[in-house]
Structure formats: structure tokens, C-alpha cells
Amino acid sequence: MPQVSNLTNDETFFEIGRLIELLLKNNPSVLELLATPRSHVLFRHPLMDMVDPQLFLSKLCKDTFAGYARTQMHKARGLNKKMNVRxxxxxxxxxxxxxxxxxxxxxxxxxxxxxxxxxxxxCGLSTMNHFKDCYKLFIQRNMPLNARLNGIVRSAGSNDVNTSEILKGIVPSGVLYFNKDGYSMHCREYREYNEWLEKRNEDRYKTNMSHGGQYDTKNMMHTIRLLSMAEEIARFKQINVFRSDREYLLGIKAGNYSFDELVKIADEKMVLIEEAYDKSSLPEAPDPELAENLLVRIREEFYQL
Incomplete structure (x- = not known):
């Protein structure tokens, strides 16, 4: 198997081939893991000395690091919206x-x-050709005695309108429009809010609310960190896991900036990142031949082939 995880998915173990595959994609988590200073690593197999993360750095990092940052910002925006629901x-x-x-x-x-x-x-509804989500609307009292209408919905919990068989020639009492897209969006937002309410980390939620900014500070801290790392990779061809801007990042986590301020900072960083990668001498992507040779060497030594 290329990778296995524990029951809670808190720990994941990669076969070396999967690790190399992720390096070829410039996966941020794997690059950061391999760039962790040795003083903070409990155990490192000697064969891992052959895997130098610097050899895999490429312009793909613009999309992987900055793209991951956009994901964190998206989460922060979503949480910001949910947390501000009165x-x-x-x-x-x-x-x-x-x-x-x-x-x-x-x-x-x-x-x-x-x-x-x-x-x-x-009431009863019948479809209208070429008019999406529009229906002819009929009232029972205006129908022939033997006609029976099925109602607009089957029950209070229905997710769509209900139609009836209507004889030709009967004049409708009106036209009904069902905003189906609006209903679907409402259902999704309602579901997402309640899932968030059920799964949210109460301690983290209280911390986020206590600083008054009413957004997820941890998500925004990671957003800014990842964007900074993306720019550094382009300019200096380095992965700086230990952050020189640590206090600044902790300030974000502590809620010292408004959500709008951080969005503006992130937008400005994205402009700098685009410029940095346009000028960077990094390759467009890691060298697959180098990766394959490295993988063969590690497997040969590990399995003593």
C-alpha cells in the first residue's frame, strides 16, 4: 500500500514511493516535513539523507503553497460567515x-x-414546456367534480413541488415559479452551518470569539505563513520552516488584525508571488528522472537488492 493511516487519521505513513510522488507534486506538507531542522526530529533513517527537498523545488510551489493558502482563506471566510450569524x-x-x-x-x-x-x-400543478421551474397553477374549487389535485407539495419535508394530472382545456388560476436554485443553496447553507455547529472545536471557537475579530485566526495565520513561504521559495529557493516572522504570525493567531486587513495583506502577497515566480530561475517542475533514480537507490539499499 502506498500509505496507511491510524483509525483517527492523525498519523499517516508513506511508502517511500508515495513520498517521492508527493515531492514531484511539490506537496507543501511533505516539503516542510523534510525541511524540518534535525534538532527537532526524534528519528531519521539514514537513507532519508538522500532525499534533499531543495532538489525538488520548482514553480509548482506557486500553486501548491499559494493554492493551499487560498484554501485556508476560503475556510476562514466560511467560518467568518458562520461565526457572524446572529x-x-x-x-x-x-x-x-x-x-x-x-x-x-x-x-x-x-x-x-x-x-x-x-x-x-x-391546489395542483402542471409543467410548462420551455419554462424552467414554472408551473400552471390550479385550484380544486375551479376544477370539474371528478378531478382531484395532488397539492403543491406532498408533505412539509418535500424537496420539490408536486404535479397533478390536468385535463386539457382547463384554465389555470395562475402560474407558479419555484426558485429551485435558491432553495438548493438555502439547504446547503443550512446543512453546512449545522455540521459546523456540531463539529466545531469549542475551545477554538471561544478563542476566536474572545478576540473580537470573529474569524478563525488559525486559518488566517496559516494563510499568511503559506503565502510567505511561497514567495521565499521563488526568491531564495529555500523552505523556511522556522519562521523569522514568528511573532507576526502569532499576532495574527491572537487576533491582532481584522479579517479585512488580513485579506488585503493576502491579496498584496499574491501580487508579489506572481512577480517572484515570473522572475524565478526555478524549473517548471521537478526532474522525474532524478526522482526515479533516487527512488531506485533507496529501495535497493533498504531491501538490499
């Missing part, structure tokens, strides 16, 4: 996203039903 979102129904055109006016569905003095079960 009230937990209320789960809305399909009917909350429906509108009715009737008598030359447009009404929210629930308001229209109230105005008509009927329940949704006394």
Missing part, C-alpha cells in the same frame, strides 16, 4: 421559495394561499 438559520420549505403570478400581480405563495383562503393541498 441567529441560527431556520430551515425553510419548498413553499417559501415559490411565487405566484395571478391577476397581473406576483405574490409569495403562502401569501397568495392566505388571500385565496385555501390550503396548498387544494
Amino acid at each position: 441567529e441560527a438559520p431556520v430551515r425553510k420549505s419548498v413553499m417559501d421559495f415559490c411565487w405566484v403570478y395571478s391577476d397581473n400581480a406576483i405574490y409569495p405563495l403562502n401569501e397568495w394561499l392566505q388571500y385565496q383562503g385555501i390550503m396548498q393541498e387544494a
